[in-house]
Amino acid sequence: MDLFVFLALLQDGITTGAIYLLLAIGLLIVFSVTRVIFVPQGDLLAFGTLTAGTLQAGHLPGTLWLLDALAAMALVASLFGGRTAALRGVLIWGVYPLAVTAAALFLAPRQMPAISILLALAIVTPMGPLIWRFAFRPIADAPVLALLILAMALHFVLIGLGLVFFGPEEATAPALTDASFDLGVLNVSGQSLAVLVCCAALVIGLRWFFSATIHGKVLRAAASDRLGARLMGIDAGASGALAFGLASFIAALAGVLIGAVTPLSYDAGFDIGLKGFVAAIMGGLISYPMAAAGALLVGVLESLGSFWASAYREVIVFTLLIPILVWLSLRSGSPEDRA
Amino acid sequence: MTPNAKRGLVVAAIVAGIVLFPAWLPEFYVTLFGYVGLATLVALGLVLLTGVSGQTSFGQASFVGLAAYATTLLTKLADAPSIVGLAVGLGVTGTTAWLLGLVTARLSGHFLALASVSWGISFYALFGTLPLLHGFNGIGDIPPLHVGPFSAESRRVNLGVIWAAVAILMAMSAALLDSRMGRAIRTLNGARLIADSVGIDTARLSRAVFVIAALYAGIAGFLFAHFQRFISPTPFSLSASIDYLFMVIIGGVGSLWGAPIGAALVVVLRDQFNDWIPRITGRAGDFEALVFSAVVILLLQRAPEGLLPLLARLPRRRAPRNEVMAGADDEVSPSPGPARSAVPGAELLALESISRNFGGLAANRDVSLAVHTNEIVALIGPNGAGKTTLFNIVTGVLPPSSGQMRLFGAPADRLPSRRIAALGVARTFQHVKLLPNRSVLENIALGAHLSGRTGLLRSMLRLDRAEEAKLLAEARAQAVRVGFGRLLDVPAGDLPLGQQRVVEVARALCLRPRLLLLDEPAAGLRLAEKQRLATLLRQLRADGMGVLLVEHDMDFVMQLADRVVVMDFGQKIAEGAPEIVQSDPVVQEAYLGGVA
Numbered sequence: 037m038d039l040f041v042f043l044a045l046l047q048d049g050i051t052t053g054a055i056y057l058l059l060a061i062g063l064l065i066v067f068s069v070t071r072v073i074f075v076p077q078g079d080l081l082a083f084g085t086l087t088a089g090t091l092q093a094g095h096l097p098g099t100l101w102l103l104d105a106l107a108a109m110a111l112v113a114s115l116f117g118g119r120t121a122a123l124r125g126v127l128i129w130g131v132y133p134l135a136v137t138a139a140a141l142f143l144a145p146r147q148m149p150a151i152s153i154l155l156a157l158a159i160v161t162p163m164g165p166l167i168w169r170f171a172f173r174p175i176a177d178a179p180v181l182a183l184l185i186l187a188m189a190l191h192f193v194l195i196g197l198g199l200v201f202f203g204p205e206e207a208t209a210p211a212l213t214d215a216s217f218d219l220g221v222l223n224v225s226g227q228s229l230a231v232l233v234c235c236a237a238l239v240i241g242l243r244w245f246f247s248a249t250i251h252g253k254v255l256r257a258a259a260s261d262r263l264g265a266r267l268m269g270i271d272a273g274a275s276g277a278l279a280f281g282l283a284s285f286i287a288a289l290a291g292v293l294i295g296a297v298t299p300l301s302y303d304a305g306f307d308i309g310l311k312g313f314v315a316a317i318m319g320g321l322i323s324y325p326m327a328a329a330g331a332l333l334v335g336v337l338e339s340l341g342s343f344w345a346s347a348y349r350e351v352i353v354f355t356l357l358i359p360i361l362v363w364l365s366l367r368s369g370s371p372e373d374r375a
Numbered sequence: 376m377t378p379n380a381k382r383g384l385v386v387a388a389i390v391a392g393i394v395l396f397p398a399w400l401p402e403f404y405v406t407l408f409g410y411v412g413l414a415t416l417v418a419l420g421l422v423l424l425t426g427v428s429g430q431t432s433f434g435q436a437s438f439v440g441l442a443a444y445a446t447t448l449l450t451k452l453a454d455a456p457s458i459v460g461l462a463v464g465l466g467v468t469g470t471t472a473w474l475l476g477l478v479t480a481r482l483s484g485h486f487l488a489l490a491s492v493s494w495g496i497s498f499y500a501l502f503g504t505l506p507l508l509h510g511f512n513g514i515g516d517i518p519p520l521h522v523g524p525f526s527a528e529s530r531r532v533n534l535g536v537i538w539a540a541v542a543i544l545m546a547m548s549a550a551l552l553d554s555r556m557g558r559a560i561r562t563l564n565g566a567r568l569i570a571d572s573v574g575i576d577t578a579r580l581s582r583a584v585f586v587i588a589a590l591y592a593g594i595a596g597f598l599f600a601h602f603q604r605f606i607s608p609t610p611f612s613l614s615a616s617i618d619y620l621f622m623v624i625i626g627g628v629g630s631l632w633g634a635p636i637g638a639a640l641v642v643v644l645r646d647q648f649n650d651w652i653p654r655i656t657g658r659a660g661d662f663e664a665l666v667f668s669a670v671v672i673l674l675l676q677r678a679p680e681g682l683l684p685l686l687a688r689l690p691r692r693r694a695p696r697n698e699v700m701a702g703a704d705d706e707v708s709p710s711p712g713p714a715r716s717a718v719p720g721a722e723l724l725a726l727e728s729i730s731r732n733f734g735g736l737a738a739n740r741d742v743s744l745a746v747h748t749n750e751i752v753a754l755i756g757p758n759g760a761g762k763t764t765l766f767n768i769v770t771g772v773l774p775p776s777s778g779q780m781r782l783f784g785a786p787a788d789r790l791p792s793r794r795i796a797a798l799g800v801a802r803t804f805q806h807v808k809l810l811p812n813r814s815v816l817e818n819i820a821l822g823a824h825l826s827g828r829t830g831l832l833r834s835m836l837r838l839d840r841a842e843e844a845k846l847l848a849e850a851r852a853q854a855v856r857v858g859f860g861r862l863l864d865v866p867a868g869d870l871p872l873g874q875q876r877v878v879e880v881a882r883a884l885c886l887r888p889r890l891l892l893l894d895e896p897a898a899g900l901r902l903a904e905k906q907r908l909a910t911l912l913r914q915l916r917a918d919g920m921g922v923l924l925v926e927h928d929m930d931f932v933m934q935l936a937d938r939v940v941v942m943d944f945g946q947k948i949a950e951g952a953p954e955i956v957q958s959d960p961v962v963q964e965a966y967l968g969g970v971a
Contacts, residue, residue: 073489171672171676174676175675175676175679178675178679179429179565181425181429181430181431181488182675182679184431184488184489185431185620185624185671185675186671186672186675186676188433188617188620189621189668189669189671189672189675190668190672191668192614192617192664192665192667192668193665193668193669193672195664196662196664196665196668197665307496310492310493310496313489313492314493317486317489347500347504348500348504350496350497350500351497351500351501351504354493354494354496354497354500355493355497357490357493358478358490361478361479361486361490362478
C-alpha cells in the first residue's frame, strides 16, 4: 500500500468514523435518559437516506405517510389528556405533520437537494418521539433487557416497513456539495469535509444544549438520577421524548450525510448502527470522549480492513469488542445488581 | 396409584408418543416438527438463561452453527462416527461460550446481550467466508446419524431422536430448577445481594448457565446437521438468533413449557405466513418478521410473561390474607443445639479504626468495635449515622476506605461477600431482599446453599435427592424455629413486611453462622412477634452465637443487648451496658438534641 492509498483510506475511515460518532452520541443520550438501547437508530438512518433520495427523485416517500399515521394516533391520544395536553397535541401532532405533508406535496416535484434534505430531516426526526410514545413509554420501568429485546423487535418492524416503503433497491441522498480539493497527492472530497463540519457543529451544538438550556439540564438531571429527577417534577415521559427526538434527528442527519457518499438499502442501517454501538460500548455507554475516540477507531479500522481483508471486515470490527469488554470487565468492580 | 407408578406411566406415555408420532405423521409435517423440536432445544436454553437467570443472548444461533459445522466436518470429511461429532461439537460450543462468558461475566446484563449481537455477526461472517466451510454454497451429503451398524437414514427416525432429546433436556432442566443450584440461579436475576450473602459464586454461576444454554444450542446444531443433511450459514445468522429469543418471549420466559409452545407457534406460523402473505399482498419479503416483531412488542407491553400464562390461566397459589396474618406459630421451638463449636468469650469480629468515605461524605469515621461469642451487641444511632454502611463493610459488600477488620481471629477486610458468608457470617437486610415469587421454604433453603456440594450436572440428573432432602429439612427446621412452620408454601412476597424480615432471619440461620448481623429485624413486627424474636435471639446467644443488631426500637434493644454501641455522624460516640449508655449525656444529645 502506498501513501496515496493509505491517505485515501484514512479519509474514508474518518468520514465514516464521524458518522459512527454521531450514532454513538444518539445511543448514549437515549440510554442514559431512558435505559433503552436504541437499536432502531440505524434503521432511522436508512430512513433518512431513502427519504431524501425519494424526495430528490420527485416522489413522496412512504415515511411521510407513516409520520402522518403515527402523528394522528398521538393526536387522538393527546385529546384525552386534558386541555393543555390537547392543545400541545394539536400543535405538535396536528399542525406540524400537516405542514410537512403540504411542503412535501408542493416542493418534492421541484427536486431541489437542500429542500429534499430538510424535508427528510423534518419527516424522520419526529419518528423518535413517536417510537418512544408508542413502543417504550408504556413499559418505561421494565428491566434494561426487556427494553433491549423490544428495541430488537422494533428494528424488524422498521426494516419491514422500509421494504414496503422503498423496495429492495439502494438509493443515494443528494450531496451537500460537489466540490473537491487537491491536497498534494490526496483528493479531499467536499462531502467528506461537509460530514466532518456537520459532525463538529452537532457536537458543539449538543454541548451548548446540555450546558446552557433548561431542556438540556433536564436531560442531564434525568440521566444522572431518574427517580430524583422525577421527584423534582421532571416529566419522565417528556424527557424520554426529547432524548428520542435528539437521537432520531442525529440518525436522520447521519443518514443524509452518509447517504451521499454510500448508497444504502432499507436494511443497511442496522450494521451502521451496530458500529455506532461498538463505539458507544468503548465509552462504556457513559463517556462521550471515549465514544468519540472509539468511533474514529472503528471507522479507520473498517476502512483499512476492507483493503487488506475485505471478506473479514465485519469480523474484525465486531471482534474488536472482545478486548474492550475484557478491559471494561477488569476495570469494573464487583458486578452491580441488575436493576 | 403411587407417585412412582404415576411417573412411570407419564414417562411411558412420552416414550410411546415419541416413537409413534413420527411414524404416523405425513412427510411434510415430519420436516416441520423436526424444526419445531430443534428450535425447542435452543429455546429451552434461553428460558434458563433469560427467564431464570436474567441474562440474554442474541447469539444462540452461532452456537447452533458451531456444533453443526463441527459435526459436519468430522463426520463427512474425516468419516468419524456421529458420537465423535457430537462430543467435539459440544466441546467447541461449550469452550467458546465459556470464553465469551469469561469476558463478559463481570459486566451487567445488557453488555452480555450487546456482545452477543457482535459475535452473532462475527460467527455468521466467518461461516460465510472460511474456505473450509464452502461459504454460502453450503455443505451437502452430510452422513446420517449412525451408531455402529445402525444408521438413521429416515427423517422419521431423526424426528424421534430430536423429540427424545427435547424430552430429556426438558426433564433435566426441570430437575435443575428444582434443586439447590436452581434456587441459586434464580438469585442471579436481580437478587445478587442475596446470592453474595449466602455464599453463591454469582460470576461462576452465571457463566455456567450461559454455557448450559450454549450446549443446548449445540445439541440442536448437531441434530440439525444430521436431520437436514445439508448446512449453510443462513440458519445461523443474527436474525435466526433473535428468532429464538422471540420464541421464548412469545411462549413465555417464566416456564420451561414456554420453549416448546413458543417454538411451535413461531415455526408453524412462519411457515403459514410464507404461504399466505405473498398470496395476499402479491409480494414476498420480510412481512412475517414484521408481524412477529409487532406481536413481540405487544406481548412485551401487555403480557411480559408470554402467551403461556394467558393460555393456561394458571391460578397462582396464594394464601388467603387472614391465613397469612394468623399463620405464624406462637412458640419458638427449642434450640437444635449449638451450630458450630464455639469457645465461650472468643472474639468473633473486631473492627479497628474503620473509615469509609463516599466522595466527600464520611459515612464511617474511625469506628472500632468487637463482637464475641455468647453476646448480643446493639448498634444504635439516628438515621444516617452510618450503621448500615458498617454492616456492608463487615459483610464485604463495601470495602473500607481505611482500617482493619478481623473475623474469627484472621484478617478479613478485603474478602468478597461470599467468602465472608462461608466463614460463618450471616446477615439480614434493612430493605428486605427475598425472591418474592418463590415459596417461603425455597427462600429459607437458599441460606443452606453452602451446606450442599452437588453441582449443576448432578442436579440435572437428579443425583442430588439425598442432599436436597437434607437441605430442605434444614430449611424446614429453621422455619419452624422462627415460628413459620405453617407458611412454608406461601410465596414470600405475599407475607406482610414484618414477617418477611423473619424469613430473612431464618434464611440467615440456615447458614449455621457463628456471627449473625441483623439490620432492623423488629421493624414492622407486632408486640407478640417482637417478643418471639427476642426469645429466639436469647436462645441463639445461649448457643454461643454472636449477634450484631441494628435496631431503632429502644425497648427491644435495651431488654436484649449485652452491650450497646452508639453512632452519630459516622463516629462511635458511646459504648457500654444498656443502662450506662441510656444515661450518657452525649447520647441523649445525639437523640434528643441536648437536654434543655
